[in-house]
Amino acid sequence: MSTMVGVVVFPGTNCEMDVVAAVERLGGDGRLLWHADDNVAGVDAVIVPGGFAHGDYLRPGAIARFSPIMGAITQFIADGGPVVGICNGFQVLTEAGLLPGALQKNSGLKFLCQPTVLRVDSTDSVLTRRVTIGAELSVPINHFEGNYTCDVETLARLRDEDRIVLRYVDNPNGSLDDIAGVCNEEGNVVGLMPHPERACDELLGSADGSALIASLLNTPLVDAA
Amino acid sequence: MDHEVLAVRYDVLVDVQLRGGIADPAGATIERALPALGYDGVAGVTVGKTVRFTIEATDEAEARSRSEDMCSSFLTNPVIEDAIVTVALVGDGSNA
Numbered sequence: 001m002s003t004m005v006g007v008v009v010f011p012g013t014n015c016e017m018d019v020v021a022a023v024e025r026l027g028g029d030g031r032l033l034w035h036a037d038d039n040v041a042g043v044d045a046v047i048v049p050g051g052f053a054h055g056d057y058l059r060p061g062a063i064a065r066f067s068p069i070m071g072a073i074t075q076f077i078a079d080g081g082p083v084v085g086i087c088n089g090f091q092v093l094t095e096a097g098l099l100p101g102a103l104q105k106n107s108g109l110k111f112l113c114q115p116t117v118l119r120v121d122s123t124d125s126v127l128t129r130r131v132t133i134g135a136e137l138s139v140p141i142n143h144f145e146g147n148y149t150c151d152v153e154t155l156a157r158l159r160d161e162d163r164i165v166l167r168y169v170d171n172p173n174g175s176l177d178d179i180a181g182v183c184n185e186e187g188n189v190v191g192l193m194p195h196p197e198r199a200c201d202e203l204l205g206s207a208d209g210s211a212l213i214a215s216l217l218n219t220p221l222v223d224a225a
Numbered sequence: 226m227d228h229e230v231l232a233v234r235y236d237v238l239v240d241v242q243l244r245g246g247i248a249d250p251a252g253a254t255i256e257r258a259l260p261a262l263g264y265d266g267v268a269g270v271t272v273g274k275t276v277r278f279t280i281e282a283t284d285e286a287e288a289r290s291r292s293e294d295m296c297s298s299f300l301t302n303p304v305i306e307d308a309i310v311t312v313a314l315v316g317d318g319s320n321a
Contacts, residue, residue: 059302095302102304104243109250149247149305174248 003028003217006043008073008089010035010053010064015086015197019049022197026210028217035067045082045126045216046073048089050142050195060103060145061091070096082126083189084216087143090181090191099184099191100158101150103143107174111144115205116194117169118180122162125183127190130215136169137208139194146193148175148182158182166192232281235288238311239300242273247305276300279315288312 005023007016009032020030033040035053040046054063064070070092077083077098085093093099106112120128120135131137150158155177158164166181173193181192196209243249251272259267282288289312296308 058300062299062302094304100304102302104247104305105250107248107250109254147248147250151304174250 003045004043005030005217006033006040006046007031008033008035008046008048008069010051010067010092012053012055013049013051013088015050015088015195018195019047019086019197022200022209022213023047023217025200026214026217028213033069035064035069037072038068039072040069040076040081045084046076047216048073048083048085048092049197050087050089053088053092056088059091059095060088061093061095064092065096074098077184077189080186080188082216084127085189085191086195086197087141087146087193090193091145093189093191098189099182100154101148101176101179101182103145103193104147104149105145106143106147106172112146112172113140113142114172115140116172116180118166118194119169120165121167122165122183124162125165125187125190126218127181127183127192127196127212127215128165129218131211135211137199137211138206139196139199139209139212140206141172141194142198143173143193146175147173148179148193150176161185163187165190166194232283234279234281234315235285236313236315237278237280237288237292239276239292239296240273240309240311241276241296241301241306242271242308243305244307273306285312285314 005028007019009016023030091103094102118137120131163183165183167178168180171178183190196212199206199209249271252270256270280288292310301308
């Protein structure tokens, strides 16, 4: 039975079909979940995709926290369900308090849309459990507010608990400690600024994101070519 | 004028700024640009945002307390931002 992935759509989300395509390419099933729904429809995993949820008004992700689906996602997480926030989805999860820290404006004050190289620094998460520590993956970024920050105590805890799952090899945005992605204490919630769904086919310049999506699906990477 | 405790309306100004120690690339960029325009000696530039609204409350303390709650739960991200809340009676306060 294939893994059913719920892909959350807020007003302003714009990466949901890319995520569904990547999931289905890797043998999973994608199902859109509308933000006003109060349940996750029995899916096996949830992805909060990129875009501009609720117009990014006030702060990216700030208003999405109040959408009814977030209560259901919080419960899904408490029950151990795997959840990944990509780009704006990462911002939503930090604003909702489901992941630590915050994403502020890129240090160079530029919107960045470019390939980056990520190093896998922890495999104790639902997004990295099928990749190798130290693996370098080419995955693009596409953001203005991707500069990860948190207080010193939080950073120390993230390091001690091996929760910095992905780091930039060449930091593009000023992120603290080169952080590209972090997970919660249990490892079932991961947020990352890069877009693995845009690196699932060599036609797109890289298929390295497949390893991450396949980890979430918890299926062997059949189409590694 | 009756003598019940009536809600009156207060003007609230919320000044949101990045917390000390959080990098402020917008402020730094402006500070670097000013000398090129001939404005020397400017330091400590920070860029934030303001949120204004009016709120009904029975007194100024309640107006302030509710506004500060709004700041900590929604209007600011306490990980990176602080807010200064200023509260003032709207007009003579009788228009609630």
